[in-house]
Amino acid sequence: MMLHQEMARLAKGLVSDPVAGAPDADITLAPTSAEDAASVLGFAAEHSLPVRFWGGGTHQGMGYPVVADILMSTHRMSSIVDWQVDDLTVTVQPGVLIADLEGELQQRRQTAVLQEVPGQSTVGGAVAAGLSGWRRLRYGPTRDRALEVRLATGDGRLIRGGGRLVKNVTGYDLPRLATGSFGSLGLITEMCLKLWPLPPEHAMVPVQDAERALALAYRPLALIETNAGATLYLSGSREELEAQAERVGGDLVSGHRWPQPLVGAVEATLRVPPSAVAQLVEKLRAAGIDFQAAHGVGEIRLVGSLGELAELRDTVEATGGALVIGKIPKGADFDPWGKPPEGIDLQRRVKAAFDPRSVANPGILPGGI
Helix, strand or coil, rough: CCCHHHHHHHHHCCECCCCCCCCCCCCCEEECCCHHHHHHHHHHHHHHCEEECCCCCCCCCCCCCCCCCCCCCCCCCCCEEEEECCCEEEECCCEEEEHHHHHHHHHHHHECCCCCCCCCCCHHHHHHHHCCCCCHHHHHHHHCEEEEEEEEEECCCEEECCCCCCCCCCCCCCHHHHHHCCCCEEEEEEEECCEEECEEEEEEEEEEHHHHHHHCCCCCCEEEEEEEEEEEEEEHHHHHHHHHHHHHHHCCCCCCCCCCCCCCCCEEECCCCCCHHHHHHHHHHHHHHHEECCCCEEEEEECCCCCCCCHHHHHHHHHCCCCEEEEECCCCCCCCCCCCCCCCHHHHHHHHHCCCCHHHHHHHHHCCC
């Protein structure tokens, strides 16, 4: 108790009321700067106090549960630091809501190509979880657009990697390393993202044969299949959209209506080779499981029972893929990651280099890293 009182004294001004929806912790802190976050992590490392990071709380079901003495919320680090419209880059703090960022960017016809239906998801949370939106088929994954990252490491250092130039090739690739790290290396306190201009028009084309449509379409944004059918998502000039619709043999529907997130007691994502998607879709449809499949990418989001997921995990891992849990009832006996990756020893060494006392989201990664 005295140690936590000392933490509160040193972090005067950072102590926050408990965050709605967040798990219990002895103390909740909300830093306002990278320096504050690094100081807290340095103290935590010195005294072996586990720290759990909290953004919008939308990805907290992923990974092994983290039991921590300190909850570090990013809600006071929510500024757009720099927006270079002509260079197509934006630098933000981690607590910026994706919806707020996209709202700002759209005023100048630009997008960060993050989740299309983000809810309360923050930019920092999405980057830390390595999540990409449906438009990954056209624009690539989030890790390809993270140009620069500033990180408060698990032992209290402040480091920066990458660069704000799109063609930057110097230094270690810290942005890719931090993207998808789930806070296991420390807190991402600032990130620079590559932007894309918004095309003049958007449209959808319902299709009967997803694989055929994907083969015929030219650089579509996405091809998503659900229990209700498959839809091709396009962008460009009106002439381009009409030509694409004619090519795939479907009717053009103006605008984009993205699938709403699936909600259930158990939520998961299948990550498989793109060539395996069609066969898995048939299996899911036959089993009556609600799903959203991204053709050409190899990602299928679904809700189902633990028994159904156990069978699917065996099938997916046989293809070299993985079934990753996004939400599961508390106390359920089901591994959130499944089979550990072959490079798990390397992951342990990387973790030790950035967080030698293992205080930053300890145990969240595969293998309990």
